[in-house]
Amino acid sequence: MRVHGEVSDDEAAVAVVGETVPSSPPPASVVQPLVVGYALTKKKVKSFLQPKLLALARKKGIHFVSIDETCPLSEQGPFDIILHKLTSKEWQQVLEDYREEHPEVTVLDPPNAIQHLHNRQSMLQEVADLNLSNGYGEVCAPRQLVIMKDPSSIPDAVAKAGLTLPLVAKPLVADGTSKSHELSLAYVEASLPLLDPPLVLQEFVNHGGILFKVYIVGETIQVVRRFSLPDVNTYDLGNNDGIFRFPRVSCATNNAEDADVDPCIAELPPKPLLEKLGRELRRRLVLRS
Template sequence: MRLHAEVLDEMEGQEEEGAVVASAVLSPPLIGAAVAAATAPRLVVGYALTKKKVKSFLQPKLLLLARKNGISFVSIDESLPLSEQGPFDVILHKITSKEWQQVLEDYHEEHPEVTVLDPPNAIEHLNNRQSMLEEVADLNLSNFYGEVCTPRQLVITKDPSSIPTAVAMAGLTLPLVAKPLVVDGTSKGHELYLAYDEASLSMLDPPLVLQEFINHGGILFKVYIIGETVQVVRRFSLPDVNTYDLLNNVGIYRLPRVSCAAASADDADLDPLIAAFSYMIELPPRPLLEKLGRELRSRLGLRLFNVDMIRELGTKDRYYIIDINYFPGFGKMPGYEHMFTDFLLSLAQSKYKRYLSGT
């Protein structure tokens, strides 16, 4: 992986759900459009996406650029047998039902030449917040300009009355962020709550994950992975919690999804200084992101995902991964249509080379 474009410094448009402050793109050498068009056959991408994902991802700019490069997107009808549709070179999907996963696995067994983005069993790994961060916990990136950790967390599957005792036994430090255990593709799966005192923990609704809250200066880094391309974007996040907050707040508070919601400084309740100078906050170092992207692609077996990462307040190189999401809102990134088109062209070129070599 190497740097593909210099740091961008622009705000996203009205369709962007988060407040992007700046971004940097890292990628391998890309296949030129002319070369790909001349040497690779036309690429047919079948997609099975929700209406919301179709609207946010298959934007006119992407469709136009793809068409110019010989790539066509074809909607998959889930009511019809997949074997009766196509033929496809690539299947792009984000449907969470067990029925669809089985259909896709059966289809890929019969048509191994079709690239499935991504394997359902690998995606399933990210749909549970207990297993989601397992591949991160033992990462050793200390030689790559930073330390990447995961927050201490506790999984609660039942009996909310036992939560205060379980938290005390685990030695977790308040406040705690409560997240649903299962990521089911709905807004409920992304609801967040902040618990300030142990007595209120029994008000929570399992199954859930409790993560220690880590002060991070109100800034979150969204690291997007598209194949071998990595783009990191600054986003506004939750404000830090100080001693005064802990002494003067009790109970459980629902948190706004400021990392992806329309987050102005006011919406996110940010310190005005954070909002004013967030663009000056240093991005994670390039070698660290390159190594992180390679490691997670290999460990997760995925090519389309993003990582939510924060830097602990008061440190220069200690980062925490707090979430990993499959096929996130790529349409919110500046220039995503070029990155995704190049990624598809690289798949076409690889397939064409295999065809010529007879493998």
């Protein structure tokens, strides 16, 4: 399962870019390679296809082959797996057509499932609907409100929904672009009309300035600690327009693995709770990885 459309380095491994696959069946004594076709942005290719991962893939007999977007997908391959990170409607249609023609190929993940993740409202609502708790803790979501347009209507909408300031404002669409990562913290009612819809407003919960990013691939779980928005009581709330803007919060450069923070805040979430969360979200979101 990919929680933010991310691809873990432990996922499926990688092989030489552009390497071709034998057209004739290999001898019985030869293990047939696993062919992974990838359609990624240049940025993702640079960050994902690292030499160490390429070397590991070669040892495992896994071949990563670049998909040419300018050529029909049906004329490329054959593939065992297609790994993609493109969001255009044209690409989504190409991939859906290919899935119908080649149901034997695993697509990570189906476009309709990823579209569900691109909407922060629907994504977080699945978490809220879980009402997940066990002996290790519980998983819940802050109350939220979606504003599609007309920023002048935000104060009335917030009051009607009974939300309590401060509020975190997040772009409704989470498509991996820099704009989709821009967050704002609004703590004065007069600042609400300055926000830019469409967006999701969520009640802010103090959490010690630390967040945990959870990567789940199959049954493997990896948790990393990142710096997050600081508690609101650390701000000087009287010296601006009532809005704090943050370009990006949970990126890798905000790594907090070695930070000197309160052990109670830094303690990783219990693995049994994360395992149950992963299973439930994979089922609800129809994700395969």
